[in-house]
Amino acid sequence: MQKEKILIVDDSEMNRSILADMLGDEFDISEAANGVEAISLLQKHSAEYSLVLLDIVMPEMDGFDVLAVMKRCGWIEEVPVIMVSAETASEQIERAYELGATDFIMRPFDASIVHRRVVNTMLLYAKQKKLVSIVEEQIYEKEQNSSLMVDILSHIVEFRNGESGRHIQHVRTLTDLLLHKLCEVTDRYPLSEVDISVISMASALHDIGKIGIDDKILNKPGRLTDEEFAVMKTHSAIGAQMLEDLPVHKNNPIVIRAYEICRWHHERFDGKGYPDGLKGDEIPISAQVVALADVYDALTSERVYKKAIPHEEAIDMILQGKCGAFNPVLLDCLAQNATSVKNSLTLDVSKASRRLEIRSFADAVLHSKSGGASERTLRLLDYERMKHNFFAAMTEEIQFEYSAGPDILKLSPWGANKLGVPENIVSPDKNMALSALLGEGWWQRMGDLLKTTTPDKPECSREEQLLLGGEYRWYSIIVRAIWSDDNPPQITGAIGKAVDIHDAKTKINELREKSIRDPLTGLLNRAGVREQIEPRIKGFPDHKYAFAIFDIDFFKHANDEHGHLFGDKVLCYIAQRLNHSIRQSDLCARIGGDEFLIFFEYDNDIHPIIARIFKALCGEIDSFEVRISMGVSEMHEEGEEYEELFHRADQALYCSKRAGRAQYHLYDDSMKDILTDREPDTETADGAADRRE
Amino acid sequence: MTLQECFAALGGNYDDVMGRLRSERLVQKFVLKFLDDGSYALLLSSLEAGNGEEAFRAAHTIKGMCQNLGFTRLGNSSAALTEALRGGDGRFDPALLEQVKEDYQVTAKAVETFKASLGV
Numbered sequence: 001m002q003k004e005k006i007l008i009v010d011d012s013e014m015n016r017s018i019l020a021d022m023l024g025d026e027f028d029i030s031e032a033a034n035g036v037e038a039i040s041l042l043q044k045h046s047a048e049y050s051l052v053l054l055d056i057v058m059p060e061m062d063g064f065d066v067l068a069v070m071k072r073c074g075w076i077e078e079v080p081v082i083m084v085s086a087e088t089a090s091e092q093i094e095r096a097y098e099l100g101a102t103d104f105i106m107r108p109f110d111a112s113i114v115h116r117r118v119v120n121t122m123l124l125y126a127k128q129k130k131l132v133s134i135v136e137e138q139i140y141e142k143e144q145n146s147s148l149m150v151d152i153l154s155h156i157v158e159f160r161n162g163e164s165g166r167h168i169q170h171v172r173t174l175t176d177l178l179l180h181k182l183c184e185v186t187d188r189y190p191l192s193e194v195d196i197s198v199i200s201m202a203s204a205l206h207d208i209g210k211i212g213i214d215d216k217i218l219n220k221p222g223r224l225t226d227e228e229f230a231v232m233k234t235h236s237a238i239g240a241q242m243l244e245d246l247p248v249h250k251n252n253p254i255v256i257r258a259y260e261i262c263r264w265h266h267e268r269f270d271g272k273g274y275p276d277g278l279k280g281d282e283i284p285i286s287a288q289v290v291a292l293a294d295v296y297d298a299l300t301s302e303r304v305y306k307k308a309i310p311h312e313e314a315i316d317m318i319l320q321g322k323c324g325a326f327n328p329v330l331l332d333c334l335a336q337n338a339t340s341v342k343n344s345l346t347l348d349v350s351k352a353s354r355r356l357e358i359r360s361f362a363d364a365v366l367h368s369k370s371g372g373a374s375e376r377t378l379r380l381l382d383y384e385r386m387k388h389n390f391f392a393a394m395t396e397e398i399q400f401e402y403s404a405g406p407d408i409l410k411l412s413p414w415g416a417n418k419l420g421v422p423e424n425i426v427s428p429d430k431n432m433a434l435s436a437l438l439g440e441g442w443w444q445r446m447g448d449l450l451k452t453t454t455p456d457k458p459e460c461s462r463e464e465q466l467l468l469g470g471e472y473r474w475y476s477i478i479v480r481a482i483w484s485d486d487n488p489p490q491i492t493g494a495i496g497k498a499v500d501i502h503d504a505k506t507k508i509n510e511l512r513e514k515s516i517r518d519p520l521t522g523l524l525n526r527a528g529v530r531e532q533i534e535p536r537i538k539g540f541p542d543h544k545y546a547f548a549i550f551d552i553d554f555f556k557h558a559n560d561e562h563g564h565l566f567g568d569k570v571l572c573y574i575a576q577r578l579n580h581s582i583r584q585s586d587l588c589a590r591i592g593g594d595e596f597l598i599f600f601e602y603d604n605d606i607h608p609i610i611a612r613i614f615k616a617l618c619g620e621i622d623s624f625e626v627r628i629s630m631g632v633s634e635m636h637e638e639g640e641e642y643e644e645l646f647h648r649a650d651q652a653l654y655c656s657k658r659a660g661r662a663q664y665h666l667y668d669d670s671m672k673d674i675l676t677d678r679e680p681d682t683e684t685a686d687g688a689a690d691r692r693e
Numbered sequence: 694m695t696l697q698e699c700f701a702a703l704g705g706n707y708d709d710v711m712g713r714l715r716s717e718r719l720v721q722k723f724v725l726k727f728l729d730d731g732s733y734a735l736l737l738s739s740l741e742a743g744n745g746e747e748a749f750r751a752a753h754t755i756k757g758m759c760q761n762l763g764f765t766r767l768g769n770s771s772a773a774l775t776e777a778l779r780g781g782d783g784r785f786d787p788a789l790l791e792q793v794k795e796d797y798q799v800t801a802k803a804v805e806t807f808k809a810s811l812g813v
Contacts, residue, residue: 011750011754012730012732012754012757012758013726013730014723014726014727014730014758014761015754015757015758015761017723017726018714018719018723018761021719021722022714057749057750057753057754058750059747059750085757086753086756086757086760107757107760107761108709108710108713108760108761108762108763109713109714109761110712110713111713111714111715112715
């Protein structure tokens with residue numbers, strides 16, 4: 001026989017070891033050194049453990065916190081907990097019991113007492129589990145029996161009416177569906193699962209009063225006369241009377257609901273129905289729902305006196321009030337679930353789903369709450385987990401899983417090792433190691449990212465820099481948000497992985513950087529600077545920007561006389577001076593052989609700025625006197641293009657050269673007809689230099 | 694040195710622990726483990742670092758361990774220190790710590806002597 005599993009949670013290795021030695025012969029022992037490890041193990045295997053031995057004082061997460069989580073997740077109902085502690089204060093013990101602990105063992109341990117209490121607790125729980133399944137079985141049996149009787153009885157009525165034979169089944173299915181939907185949208189009618197099930201079953205009896213109606217009227221093919229209709233209308237009161245006259249079972253919930261339904265399923269919400277002319281919610285909700293289900297199915301079925309009407313048309317007729325007056329909330333339910341209504345009648349309600357309902361039924365009876373999963377589901381889950389863990393271990397990826405309640409981030413073993421953090425992290429937003437890895441504000445960033453998802457499109461991703469081993473590396477974080485089935489849906493967690501994209505991204509950045517820079521001086525090139533200027537002009541059209549273009553006077557001579565290496569030296573010298581004489585926010589570039597561009601912003605008077613820059617760029621290198629000619633253009637009005645500014649600066653530069661070089665000019669309208677020989681942005685750097693000198 | 698003599702030397706209750714654990718082999722195993730437990734070192738270092746909460750947990754662990762092993766002497770002084778540290782601001786009567794230090798030395802020495810006499 002397989003050994004029962006026990007989880008021992010204690011931060012002291014020796015204490016765990018003593019307990020393990022006491023119990024190890026008979027039980028299969030797992031150990032956890034703190035609350036976080038315990039929760040993680042329980043999350044994976046709560047169904048497998050028969051008992052938890054839990055210490056109170058522990059680092060990370062103490063025993064009370066573990067109990068609280070076990071309670072919230074419903075594990076405590078499956079797995080009994082015995083507290084083991086040196087705590088002797090009665091309020092501590094009291095608190096443990098309140099949180100759901102089954103028993104309390106004080107240190108020092110006595111081997112025989114520990115053993116006895118463990119065995120007793122497990123026996124008690126095993127008995128309870130068995131009881132649950134017995135009750136479940138009995139409810140199922142009982143419901144099957146009464147359902148059978150009700151079906152036979154209602155079928156007799158149907159048989160006599162000459163109805164399709166499916167009508168009762170349809171009304172019952174629709175009643176069940178509408179009641180469930182109704183409870184989702186409003187809490188005006190507090191109905192439990194049990195109530196809904198009883199009403200649905202009782203709905204089968206809605207027309208039993210027709211037993212008391214004459215055959216000739218009941219099965220008359222044509223329209224009923226007023227007198228005949230008056231007789232027909234008595235069936236609701238007759239049915240109710242029959243139930244009222246029952247010698248026994250009068251207080252049975254099914255009989256009570258059936259009475260409501262029989263008597264009042266022909267009442268109208270506006271008070272114009274029969275037999276009592278009840279109005280609005282004076283009509284029991286059971287009768288209101290059955291009335292609607294009855295009308296829908298009558299419309300869509302063939303009868304002796306009429307053909308079947310298509311689903312869509314029937315819904316329209318009902319919503320437009322052509323078939324009676326109904327509760328508007330109920331009509332909303334019908335309208336919003338029209339497709340489910342149609343499908344529910346074409347699909348057979350399988351036995352399996354009934355069985356599941358019963359299960360939650362039994363849970364509800366025993367714990368007065370719903371929920372819980374079957375053993376089979378848990379086994380399937382375990383299998384999926386095993387599969388997942390296997391593949392996760394193979395892929396060498398940083399995979400993670402986050403759940404909001406309990407607030408835990410779980411990393412794949414490989415990922416945790418790679419990042420140097422534990423596999424399970426409680427309250428990850430407050431975790432220092434993660435903050436160090438991802439940088440401040442990462443929790444907020446991930447939260448914002450998740451908020452961009454929807455239940456239909458739950459995937460998202462972003463790039464983050466991770467500080468790994470003292471080095472920043474780029475990772476792409478790909479996440480799938482977990483949305484709940486609630487209405488409205490909520491994010492309850494996320495799964496995802498982090499992929500190292502550092503090398504690829506660095507390569508792209510390097511190539512990009514290369515493509516926009518001049519290799520000799522390290523300044524931006526012409527294309528690069530244009531790329532940065534244009535968004536500024538367009539983005540801030542009201543700012544005052546200026547262009548300055550200059551070249552080095554007699555640069556060709558320097559090249560010819562001292563060689564190209566010297567020429568390069570001069571260019572680097574200029575680049576260096578340039579970098580020193582502009583502000584961080586300004587831009588400069590080498591746009592041709594010996595041609596440079598400066599782009600800057602100014603506030604008031606531009607002249608002192610130009611004068612300063614001009615002066616800074618003149619100097620001497622190896623007895624070669626560096627002088628420059630410069631042309632400057634300002635932005636005159638909003639919306640001016642790069643091309644225009646560039647061209648005007650070029651015209652001003654031309655002006656400086658014509659006037660004898662080694663000077664600068666600010667563009668004015670007198671220069672507007674100067675022809676420069678520059679083709680806009682197409683010529684080669686060397687070509688320009690040669691032509692100019 | 695016998696196990697019984699070791700208990701006498703460290704101020705423990707041999708009969709009590711034998712009554713609970715039922716096996717001399719187990720008692721010996723856990724007594725030897727006492728030397729490997731890091732709680733005492735953790736207690737001193739966390740007190741030094743001013744981490745009252747961690748110090749409380751360490752003292753608490755020592756207390757629990759002593760109770761399990763029947764180490765009455767160190768158990769009593771560590772229990773007193775535990776209560777002084779519980780939920781507090783890290784302030785306590787230094788005499789309590791001195792007592793724990795003294796008792797720990799006595800206990801550790803007795804266990805070491807016992808271990809040496811086993812020739813392991």
